[in-house]
Amino acid sequence: METILTVNHLTKKFGYLTAVNDLSFSIEKGNVYGILGPNGSGKSTTLGIILNVVNRTSGEFSWFDGNTSTHDALKKVGAIIERPNFYPYMDAIQNLRLVCKIKDVPETKIQEKLELVGLWDRRNSKFKTYSLGMKQRMAIASALLNDPEILILDEPTNGLDPQGIHQIREIIKKIASQGTTILLASHLLDEVEKVCSHVIILRKGENLYSGPVDSMLASHGFFELRCDDLDQLQSLLEKSASFGKIENFNGTLTAYLKEEMDAQSLNKMLFDQGIVLSHLVKRKESLEEQFLTLTKNQ
């Protein structure tokens, strides 16, 4: 698999405060990554370092095959960090023409990208007249101008109203479906859960986990079950070696799996034992539950 970014033992200290501590991870082409962590966990600092605006204290990182200089690599990257920053006195077209010059790409994509984010109608308005949501969409258009190999977004929905959040998410989904690698930093777990296949979890600048969302916890998921005779069901499941903890909550049994088992075979097994289920759902823990378990363990 093609590696886009490798980060090795990266450390950043602001005076006595360690913002990023010995962080290592790598980003593979085609995946959608989420960087998760509470406020002040070093997400933005990490992105600042790999984007050449924050100096690292120690450690290293390399873009693509490691032979391109950071600023040349950034021409193949699209990134938005924190607030959208453009020249307030220039309109959308002028600002994007400037970005084209910096990235050394032709200006032919401007219309396509502005249409993608729904700003083509406002192309001749000065940037300072835009609402926050429009500014954020403009930033996405600008980041996409070079058809980047990877799109880096830092809290893209921060401070937006529900409509704006929805618009940005739709755009991100659209981009992800086109096969662009995405790195999304956020503290909003449902946001990450909706779009990401991989996560990197930070706390106080340290890497708690990096890998696919599914294998974050060594868990096989759990069943939610209901039937007429819950006690019988519970004692039956407790005898089975496949199940660990079993909880009864408001007439629903939650049975945590210790090994892999699909819903079909459980249903068949219970039916053979004379239990007819009225409710059967197999679920994985939500990202939020996993995140909380993971951060609690440390």
Place this chain on the structure above:
Amino acid sequence: MLRLLQIEFIKLWNNRASKVLIISYFVLLTSIALIAAIKFDIGPVQFHLADQGIFNFPYIWHFNTFVTALFKLFLAIVIVSMMSNEYSNKTIKQNLIDGLSKKEFILSKVLTVISFALISTVFVFVVSMILGLVYSDYNEVSIIFSDMEFLPAFFFKLVAFFSFCLFLGILVKRSAFALGFLILWTILEQVVFGLLGWKVMSWEAAKSVKRFFPLESMGNMIKEPFTRLSAVQNIGQQIGENMKFDYHVYWYEFLIVIVWTAVFIYLSYALLKKRDL
């Protein structure tokens, strides 16, 4: 290189304030020709400034470079704000993220500064040449092209001054404060000179130290041209004042100014490199 200049051009030209200042600056440069129109005609007293020899070759090179250099403050405002606005709009961060290296960023500013100085020099050359050809009493080619060192002196003086402005813009990050700092610095040089001459060393020694101060060294390159005018010289002789000053531009004056330019550009780069944005 062209790409970097284009980048800076887009930023400057779309900013109305910068555009107005740049245009007014070049209009003012051209308007030096208007001095030729100064005429007093009061009965028997007829005074026509252009006839007083200020447009004589080669004196005109000295006079025009000195006078037009006074207008450099207009461009200083443009340069300080083009640098500090990048900080206040945080666009410098976006530029770097978009793939401009810190070196390219500084280089684009320096190239702009050099272009400003170069265009100004060409402007002054053309305007002086035309005025000279119209009004000068001497039109021999050897005289026209003598004392030309004032033009390179003008160029290097501007480049140095604008580099200083760039550096202040990066250092202070706010255009108003940076311009205030520039004025403060001008006063500071005089205060340090005063203290040196008063307490530390002789006035003669203090004067030679003063020549190495950044703004003083830029000012020293083109000395005031007025005492060179024959009219002023005549008055001087009548009141018995010896007005034989040295007006030439010396190689070490070039050297000092070029060294300061290099220092300011390097410091700007070092500062940008060291800072987290």
